[in-house]
Amino acid sequence: MQAAFAFAAADVAGWRERLGPVALPRRRRSPVGQLVKSIISARTRDAVSAAAYDRLVAGYGGPAALSRTAPTAVARTIGDVTFAQAKAAQLVAALRRIAAADGGFALDHLADRPLGDALAWLEALPGVARKVSASTLNASTLRRPVMIVDTHVLRVLQRLGFVPPAADYRAGSEAVTAAMPGWTGDDFLGFHIALKRLGQAVCRWDAPDCAACPLAPDCPAAARGGSLH
Template identity: 45%
Template sequence: MDQARFAFHDRPEIPLMRDRLQGVFAPVRDAVRHDPTSQWVKASISGRTRDAVSQAAYERLRRAFPSWDLIADADPEAVARLIHDVTWPMDKAGHLVAAAQRIRRLRGRVDLGFLAGRSRFDAFHWLMRLPGVGAKTAAVVLNFSTLRLPVLVVDTHVLRVLRRCALLPARAGFARGFRLATHVLPDWSAEVLYEFHWHIKTLGQTVCTHARPRCGQCPIAAICAAGRSARAGR
């Protein structure tokens, strides 16, 4: 499908969606933000893992590695033992060590602060070249960290909602979803996009679920392609 078909700035649904979600869900303001290197570590171990488990694993890593430079010299098996209760701990540990080694080789130390001087697209593609870093993790580092770059984090729930609303192609994955959303979303600040992400994610977790979307209870059903179809089929 042509990307122009999904030009959000030409369609009123996006700001209307934001308004309606703001009317239903509580405001989401900045939590204490990690520096980009710490956010990369945290995001890298969080996939498919409950927040409480990944947070505890991150805290164990932080105690074991007071400087992230030390991860580049760590034994992946030792790292895996520290994060043993996350999903795929050995894979994630191997990626962390390999990525830390790459960052140090390219930049002299394990520090992603230099990304503050890059455009959001350059920074995104730089991160995507790190072992184990996909589109979601890269976007989390850019938007959730102290970098505060204006990108939308497209996770499983956000991807599902935007696909069902026909605001992304039905087969769009994380990387394509990120590219389309970043190019065509309104010129919103990083903080607005941060809240927008969490509101869509909450909708996806509670209403627009994978198996049983409850379109009759959805605040954006009237502006959602799937929601309109569900209503028409009653």
Template identity: 50%
Template structure:
């Protein structure tokens, strides 16, 4: 397993969260969906703008308000055609729903709340196309409200640049190390951290350009020298 750097600790994450709150304000979790709805939304959301994936999700449930009908549908790719990789996502979505139908024909996934986070993640990740980001999203962002940190591409980039994980860390490693660093944080705490870090990645610490002069956490960033000279480190 890839190891964290020596300063990885709860107080580091609290400092990061507090600095981001000062910049962006407190982040309230969005309205929670049923677990199956959140699973579907998460399966089609990867590397896609939120407004685009939300529109695709709404088309799906407008055309197929019953999950069993969606599982048998042949036009999923057409309905989600504006997300990235719609063919791959449509394939995984159909296969995942079909697999759920075998064991849970009512598509009620609330039983996951009784398994505990590790077992619930494992159950979900046996479904086609479901990795750690989708499984954590299903547990945390749904009505289950289970404490699982959602690591998307923005957050993985920030954690790597900031030095919390090594530059070649994957989503699962980033998840494991973050969860180990914040024992006792609630689903709401982790959801807020996700939203705040995602905003940082969308606006300041972007993939194509890191605006380190404006970054509220640059003072502790390990990758700072890669983006700008040391003389421009902001105070605070």
């Protein structure tokens, strides 16, 4: 098992180096701000979800006011994201549960909990699974060392053979996180950004451009012409 982790760590480190440097966000959202942004981001283009988040901030100011708002009103504010009504209901319910449990929205306790406990606490909230919980812990001011895996990142990891074709976001996140115990939160965020960009621009779902991929020499799918199977 230890040897397997060593091979996995060498693979990830090599891929990160070949993908080249990425610029990390200069400013991070608070944990609750990142939670809100992540809940409304699923299956929605980054520019669309970012604009919707900005409208929430402009319209409600903060999570307390948002938690007291009817989901129908929130849905109108974020109306151009996918599944706006469902996301609005989940968002309001999650914020109300946080207020009831914590008496506020700072979520400071997530900085000190064991990583697994912090993820589980978040995943008990409505609308929160591993992608959202990892993003809340890693991409926020908490900077916790956990891998964020979205659709694009998971596709790249599957094609590389790092996770099985049937793996989900949780499996991908846990595999990369376990492989790199010495990485900082910024290391994981940089790898996430690099893999996401690769998946969006090169390792596309419908037409992977394997000839342009810096990871192709290690990729079993590239050897099969880009297919997963």
